[in-house]
Amino acid sequence: MSSVFGKPRAGSGPQSTPLEVNLAILGRRGAGKSALTVKFLTKRFISEYDPNLEDTYSSEETVDHQPVHLRVMDTADLDTPRNCERYLNWAHAFLVVYSVDSRQSFDSSSSYLELLALHAKETQRSVPALLLGNKLDMAQYRQVTKAEGVALAGRFGCLFFEVSACLDFEHVQHVFHEAVREARRELEKSPLTRPLFISEERALPHQAPLTARHGLASCTFNTLSTVSLKEVPTVAQAKLVTVKSSRAQSKRKAPTLTLLKGFKIF
Ligand SMILES: Nc1nc2c(ncn2[C@@H]2O[C@H](COP(=O)(O)OP(=O)(O)OP(=O)(O)O)[C@@H](O)[C@H]2O)c(=O)[nH]1
Numbered sequence: 128m129s130s131v132f133g134k135p136r137a138g139s140g141p142q143s144t145p146l147e148v149n150l151a152i153l154g155r156r157g158a159g160k161s162a163l164t165v166k167f168l169t170k171r172f173i174s175e176y177d178p179n180l181e182d183t184y185s186s187e188e189t190v191d192h193q194p195v196h197l198r199v200m201d202t203a204d205l206d207t208p209r210n211c212e213r214y215l216n217w218a219h220a221f222l223v224v225y226s227v228d229s230r231q232s233f234d235s236s237s238s239y240l241e242l243l244a245l246h247a248k249e250t251q252r253s254v255p256a257l258l259l260g261n262k263l264d265m266a267q268y269r270q271v272t273k274a275e276g277v278a279l280a281g282r283f284g285c286l287f288f289e290v291s292a293c294l295d296f297e298h299v300q301h302v303f304h305e306a307v308r309e310a311r312r313e314l315e316k317s318p319l320t321r322p323l324f325i326s327e328e329r330a331l332p333h334q335a336p337l338t339a340r341h342g343l344a345s346c347t348f349n350t351l352s353t354v355s356l357k358e359v360p361t362v363a364q365a366k367l368v369t370v371k372s373s374r375a376q377s378k379r380k381a382p383t384l385t386l387l388k389g390f391k392i393f
Pocket residue numbers: 154155156157158159160161162163173174175176177178179202203204205261262263264265290291292293294
């Protein structure tokens with residue numbers, strides 16, 4: 128295959144078609160998903176967000192000299208994974224976030240990783256995940272050691288980082304770019320795999336509830352054959368909207384930020 132990720136290709140450069148990568152940020156409420164997303168997109172730390180909003184943002188990135196059109200879904204699942212299909216069938220990679228000063232958030236991140244592993248098994252589609260211990264600046268209030276983070280990541284075979292949304296931008300950017308690299312590797316293995324999303328809710332004969340054992344009873348997912356799926360709209364098709372929410376207003380300050388209403392599923 129002539130495509131070599133990580134190196135400029137013949138014909139690559141500003142004119143080449145950007146790689147499209149969808150990244151979903153998962154984690155318990157308050158872990159810092161929005162703060163990390165905004166830090167990555169704007170280089171700023173913004174401390175307060177409306178916790179109930181879920182947005183998908185678009186950013187043009189260059190990773191290893193290659194243009195990447197990155198979409199970031201900042202999810203809002205409240206306390207446990209819910210209606211997971213909106214990101215399970217959409218994302219090329221996941222960032223699972225917990226806060227180093229919250230044992231509860233660490234336990235939730237474990238539930239998310241189990242959910243992703245289960246989904247990969249069911250669908251035979253492996254999607255990389257990275258585990259992030261956020262709020263490293265709060266290390267003096269740690270409830271989760273670094274060794275525990277390393278061990279959990281090792282159990283699920285994912286990369287692990289400790290970060291802080293309010294410290295240096297470069298570290299946060301590095302983590303997001305690592306997620307792109309992981310996604311790219313998977314896409315190279317199966318280039319025909321396209322992201323999918325659920326176009327409508329309908330009765331699903333073969334819905335498989337995840338076990339309460341994992342704290343995932345409210346989350347269901349389906350194999351691709353049981354639902355009506357549509358390709359994610361291209362950026363050109365996506366409708367740009369004016370952002371009205373308080374959280375999004377904070378994010379709107381970045382001139383390059385684009386909210387893609389086309390990705391709202393529910
Ligand atoms: N000290 C510190 N505070 C952080 C950091 N990241 C986020 N916070 C704070 O933690 C709180 C929760 O952050 P959010 O980004 O809203 O967390 P979330 O995971 O998006 O949570 P929801 O919006 O409820 O889904 C906010 O008050 C943030 O300012 C960090 O790295 N360090």
